[in-house]
Amino acid sequence: MALPIQEILTGLSLGSRYFLVAIGLSLIFGVLGVLNFAHGALYMIGAYVSLTVVQNATGNFWVGLIAAGLAVGAVGAIIEMGLIRRVYDRDELDQLILTFALVLIISDLTRTVWGSGNQTMATPELLASNVQFLGTSYPAYRLFVIVVGFAAMGVFWYAIQRTYLGRLVRATSSDRDMAALLGVNVPRLYTGVFFAGSFLAGIGGALAAPMQAFTPALGDQVIINAFIIVVIGGLGSFTGAFVGAMFIGLLQSFGVLVASGVGQLLPFLAMILVLIFRPEGLFGGEEQ
Amino acid sequence: MVNDSHEDMHRATDDRRFAEFDRRDFLKASGVAGAAGLTGFAGCMGGGGSDTITFGAIHLLSGFAAVYGESAQLGYEMAREEINDAGGIDGKQIDELLYRDSEGDGPTGVEAARSLVQEENVDGLVGLDSSGVALSVAPVVKQLQTPFMVTHAATPFVTATNGPNAVGNDYVFRDGVNLAQNVYGASVTASETDATTWTTIGPNYAFGTQTWDYFKAFTQGMDLGYEYLEDATAYPALGAGDFTPYINKVLNADPDGVITSLWGGDLITFINQAKNSNFFEQIDNVLMTVGAATDVLRPMGNNMPNGLQAGTRYWFGAPETEENNTFVQNFRDRNNGRYPSYNAQNAYTALYLYKEAIEAAGSTSPDDIISQWDGMEYGAPVGDFTINSQSNQAVLPAVWGTTSYSQEKGITVLDPVNRIDAPAEDLRTLLEGTDLPAGV
Numbered sequence: 001m002a003l004p005i006q007e008i009l010t011g012l013s014l015g016s017r018y019f020l021v022a023i024g025l026s027l028i029f030g031v032l033g034v035l036n037f038a039h040g041a042l043y044m045i046g047a048y049v050s051l052t053v054v055q056n057a058t059g060n061f062w063v064g065l066i067a068a069g070l071a072v073g074a075v076g077a078i079i080e081m082g083l084i085r086r087v088y089d090r091d092e093l094d095q096l097i098l099t100f101a102l103v104l105i106i107s108d109l110t111r112t113v114w115g116s117g118n119q120t121m122a123t124p125e126l127l128a129s130n131v132q133f134l135g136t137s138y139p140a141y142r143l144f145v146i147v148v149g150f151a152a153m154g155v156f157w158y159a160i161q162r163t164y165l166g167r168l169v170r171a172t173s174s175d176r177d178m179a180a181l182l183g184v185n186v187p188r189l190y191t192g193v194f195f196a197g198s199f200l201a202g203i204g205g206a207l208a209a210p211m212q213a214f215t216p217a218l219g220d221q222v223i224i225n226a227f228i229i230v231v232i233g234g235l236g237s238f239t240g241a242f243v244g245a246m247f248i249g250l251l252q253s254f255g256v257l258v259a260s261g262v263g264q265l266l267p268f269l270a271m272i273l274v275l276i277f278r279p280e281g282l283f284g285g286e287e288q
Numbered sequence: 289m290v291n292d293s294h295e296d297m298h299r300a301t302d303d304r305r306f307a308e309f310d311r312r313d314f315l316k317a318s319g320v321a322g323a324a325g326l327t328g329f330a331g332c333m334g335g336g337g338s339d340t341i342t343f344g345a346i347h348l349l350s351g352f353a354a355v356y357g358e359s360a361q362l363g364y365e366m367a368r369e370e371i372n373d374a375g376g377i378d379g380k381q382i383d384e385l386l387y388r389d390s391e392g393d394g395p396t397g398v399e400a401a402r403s404l405v406q407e408e409n410v411d412g413l414v415g416l417d418s419s420g421v422a423l424s425v426a427p428v429v430k431q432l433q434t435p436f437m438v439t440h441a442a443t444p445f446v447t448a449t450n451g452p453n454a455v456g457n458d459y460v461f462r463d464g465v466n467l468a469q470n471v472y473g474a475s476v477t478a479s480e481t482d483a484t485t486w487t488t489i490g491p492n493y494a495f496g497t498q499t500w501d502y503f504k505a506f507t508q509g510m511d512l513g514y515e516y517l518e519d520a521t522a523y524p525a526l527g528a529g530d531f532t533p534y535i536n537k538v539l540n541a542d543p544d545g546v547i548t549s550l551w552g553g554d555l556i557t558f559i560n561q562a563k564n565s566n567f568f569e570q571i572d573n574v575l576m577t578v579g580a581a582t583d584v585l586r587p588m589g590n591n592m593p594n595g596l597q598a599g600t601r602y603w604f605g606a607p608e609t610e611e612n613n614t615f616v617q618n619f620r621d622r623n624n625g626r627y628p629s630y631n632a633q634n635a636y637t638a639l640y641l642y643k644e645a646i647e648a649a650g651s652t653s654p655d656d657i658i659s660q661w662d663g664m665e666y667g668a669p670v671g672d673f674t675i676n677s678q679s680n681q682a683v684l685p686a687v688w689g690t691t692s693y694s695q696e697k698g699i700t701v702l703d704p705v706n707r708i709d710a711p712a713e714d715l716r717t718l719l720e721g722t723d724l725p726a727g728v
Contacts, residue, residue, distance in 0.1 A: 002540075003536055003537075003540045006532075006536045007533060007536060010530070010532045010533050010536065011533075013530075013532075014530050017530075111354070115355075115358075116354035116355045116358055117355040117358075117583065117586070117587060118355065118552065118553040118556055118583070118584075118587045119587060120556055120560065120587050120588065120589075120591065122591070123564075130564070130566070137566070139564040139565070141564070142532075142564075208529070211529075211530070211557075211560070211561070212529050212530065212553075212556075212557040212560070212561075213552075213553035213554075213556035213557045213560070213587065214553070215351075215352045215353075215354070215355070215553055216354075217350075217351045217352035217354075217527070218352075220351070220352070220527075221352075221527045221528075221529055222529070252530075252533065253532070253533040253536075254533075255533075256522065256524075256533040256534055256536075256537050257533075257537060263524075263533060264492070264524075264525045264528070
């Protein structure tokens with residue numbers, strides 16, 4: 001009994017980490033129409049910013065977490081205003097090459113500043129213990145990550161569906177020119193969306209830092225899963241990103257029980273099936 | 289993943305044909321220029337004629353394991369400076385090493401080896417961090433007829449000449465402990481425990497599965513009567529980021545002992561996550577085949593659990609010889625007090641092995657170097673060793689010890705540390721009847 005519960009919790013905590021990356025990737029594509037390869041690199045910066053703030057400056061994990069979100073959000077906004085804005089009207093290939101170049105630049109800058117070695121960070125003391133849970137013991141920090149994932153989903157859903165700003169985002173995403181004619185400041189909105197997506201990636205990276213050793217290649221590992229998730233869920237759909245992320249997390253944790261290595265294989269299989277039978281993704285096309 | 293190495297080997301075979309073709313073409317072209325011209329050409333090729341000696345190094349220089357390439361560079365640079373300051377090799381200075389990134393990919397490694405030999409005319413090759421790359425490169429250096437001292441990649445198949453999948457040949461040597469020697473040490477260490485049921489958690493490629501295969505073969509050969517829990521074996525992908533599903537699986541099988549071949553950042557991640565799952569309280573015997581790598585211990589700080597059995601291919605605290613102490617002291621002086629990793633020691637030793645061979649032969653010709661290395665005895669920081677002339681593998685003891693955090697050194701150390709002799713004949717005898725080569 002204990003094993004299935006542990007694998008469910010592990011799957012959800014994996015899913016929550018993936019969600020924080022996938023949502024930004026999906027949001028930026030849905031609104032701006034740009035497939036941002038550099039999103040994994042932004043996640044990676046989040047881990048390093050948090051590490052630096054915690055270890056060298058404040059010693060406080062929570063400050064590091066917020067700082068990582070804000071710093072990465074700012075980097076994202078600068079990238080959008082300085083570079084990506086110039087290629088909105090070019091074809092997708094140009095956008096891909098630009099964002100891919102950013103991956104290489106960001107990774108190498110990170111190596112120059114922090115080195116290639118593995119970095120580790122202690123779990124915040126408040127969450128360092130294990131929680132007794134339905135007859136099993138589970139690390140509190142992972143439960144916290146799950147809570148953050150679900151909370152991010154809730155806040156996003158509310159913001160997009162129920163607020164004025166959310167309506168602006170949806171309007172701009174369905175017709176940029178019309179929204180501009182109606183007085184929406186489209187460039188500023190785009191920068192805001194890029195900031196929000198990057199902010200979440202930064203939070204995701206900061207949350208990952210106490211869970212694993214990381215190097216400047218951290219983003220490479222994450223971006224592949226994020227792409228699988230948005231393909232399965234539907235590019236541009238945040239419900240899809242959430243369901244896809246949790247689905248992949250659970251597949252990876254339960255796949256291990258079927259056979260070694262299967263946990264890595266199943267997400268790709270799922271993606272292939274989705275591409276064949278529902279190429280727009282499970283939730284693609286519903287919200288737009 | 290075995291299939292992968294097969295594929296790599298097929299590619300390598302193709303590459304070999306190209307290499308052969310290149311070389312023949314080259315010789316034909318030189319032939320046109322006549323005998324005198326040919327000699328001149330050989331001079332340009334970096335053979336006997338030049339005033340300096342050039343080495344090419346192929347390592348992981350990017351990606352999540354780039355730290356291995358970096359620590360090897362620290363070893364090479366230290367050796368190069370020392371040798372040059374002391375007058376060079378036979379009076380010739382060593383040029384700046386030419387580094388190439390293997391990107392952990394067989395064909396990229398092959399391309400690098402070929403470019404270093406054919407375009408840069410290096411006198412010798414060193415490096416290789418990944419066994420997959422080593423399996424691809426080994427057959428090619430034979431065609432390039434250039435000596436290669438492997439410093440890190442540990443697969444026994446690179447220093448084995450007989451049996452299926454063996455790619456060892458006259459030009460490939462290794463100065464570091466190979467996987468068979470290391471896992472032999474693990475088996476001896478296991479035999480001293482009372483654990484009888486075992487399983488493994490390792491990376492999802494040849495290194496992970498071979499570690500388990502060799503462990504089973506050695507412990508069976510030693511008649512330890514172990515039960516191997518195959519259903520509980522766990523092979524997460526490299527850089528998986530979260531090993532908890534695998535940790536849960538192993539814990540659920542409740543083995544007495546677990547051997548893990550996870551390395552680098554994956555091992556750090558695994559240990560931290562295993563601690564959160566109380567893994568080390570529930571599993572009495574954990575053997576980490578490359579757990580005592582300083583690249584792992586340094587970032588771990590005092591978070592490494594005490595009392596685990598950890599192996600390494602070189603330990604800075606052993607042997608306690610003047611040679612080793614001087615090396616460690618000088619290395620730390622150069623690198624902000626950092627302790628040398630096995631990769632740094634192996635890289636450092638590789639250049640000295642070239643110096644030894646070139647000076648003994650009085651020539652930098654490839655055939656002179658490899659015939660000097662054949663059976664050579666050498667005293668390195670890692671200890672005195674002989675290069676076995678059948679396999680071209682350095683016969684080194686496996687280093688295993690118990691982890692214990694040292695306040696004084698600020699890093700987890702091995703205490704006690706055992707240097708377990710791994711004689712070539714013993715390894716071969718234990719593996720008899722299996723299709724696993726000792727590679728020594």
